[in-house]
Amino acid sequence: QVTLKESGPVLVKPAETLTLTCTVSGFSLSNTRMGVSWIRQPPGKALEWLAHIFSNDEKSYSTSLKTRLTISKDTSKSQVVLTMTKMDPVDTATYYCARMSTVTTLYFDLWGQGTLVTVSS
Amino acid sequence: SYEVTQPPSVSVSPGQTASITCSGDKLGEKYASWYQQKPGQSPVLVIYQDSKRPSGIPERFSGSNSGNTATLTISGTQPMDEADYFCQATDSDTVVFGGGTKLTVL
Numbered sequence: 001q002v003t004l005k006e007s008g009p010v011l012v013k014p015a016e017t018l019t020l021t022c023t024v025s026g027f028s029l030s031n032t033r034m035g036v037s038w039i040r041q042p043p044g045k046a047l048e049w050l051a052h053i054f055s056n057d058e059k060s061y062s063t064s065l066k067t068r069l070t071i072s073k074d075t076s077k078s079q080v081v082l083t084m085t086k087m088d089p090v091d092t093a094t095y096y097c098a099r100m101s102t103v104t105t106l107y108f109d110l111w112g113q114g115t116l117v118t119v120s121s
Numbered sequence: 122s123y124e125v126t127q128p129p130s131v132s133v134s135p136g137q138t139a140s141i142t143c144s145g146d147k148l149g150e151k152y153a154s155w156y157q158q159k160p161g162q163s164p165v166l167v168i169y170q171d172s173k174r175p176s177g178i179p180e181r182f183s184g185s186n187s188g189n190t191a192t193l194t195i196s197g198t199q200p201m202d203e204a205d206y207f208c209q210a211t212d213s214d215t216v217v218f219g220g221g222t223k224l225t226v227l
Contacts, residue, residue, distance in 0.1 A: 037216070047156075047164065047207050049216035060214040063122050096163060104170060105152035106211045111163040 002026030004097050004112035011118050012087050018117060022080040022097030029075040030055050035100040036080040037108060040093040052100055053080060089119045123212035127219035133226055139195040141222045143208030146189060153191035154209045155184060164207065168193060200226050
């Protein structure tokens with residue numbers, strides 16, 4: 001069974017750094033046909049892609065957030081980690097990790113349950 | 122940066138056909154994917170590469186993409202199809218989502 005599960009703090013203070021971990025099972029992060037993305041969704045709002053990482057460790061970031069984001073992976077642990085610096089209340093959102101197919105084009109065929117992160121002092 | 126636009130809402134009667142559009146500059150030259158999201162749940166892929174259905178997605182879901190518009194069509198819409206729908210495209214190596222369309226079945 002293929003699953004992705006996000007973990008991390010539910011509450012962070014403004015200006016702090018957020019670190020989220022996506023633990024995957026049922027597939028390998030070394031699979032060349034797949035990658036993993038982080039996507040967020042503020043309450044009641046649209047999905048926003050943040051970053052993704054491919055099996056060869058190539059990375060891509062949202063243009064508007066790239067200065068604040070770092071994505072990395074540990075294939076042996078089946079984990080993908082996202083860090084976001086300088087958190088602000090507008091960053092309050094549900095953060096999802098998703099498996100990304102890289103065949104022909106990029107799309108997300110499996111999503112984690114999401115983790116709600118609230119930014120507040 | 123590249124953007125795609127969706128209507129905020131679409132209404133349809135049960136059993137009828139619902140069409141949800143996604144517009145972007147020369148979107149037809151890219152691939153579009155569609156996701157269904159019900160309240161309190163994670164998004165689910167319903168269409169990828171413009172018109173392909175993942176395993177387990179009912180045949181009433183179909184997609185097309187030409188010119189500047191991609192369209193998700195739900196034939197014989199059922200009450201269970203009421204949800205938010207998001208389109209997604211890729212520009213260079215970045216991903217963009219539409220603002221979402223709330224489909225109401227009434």
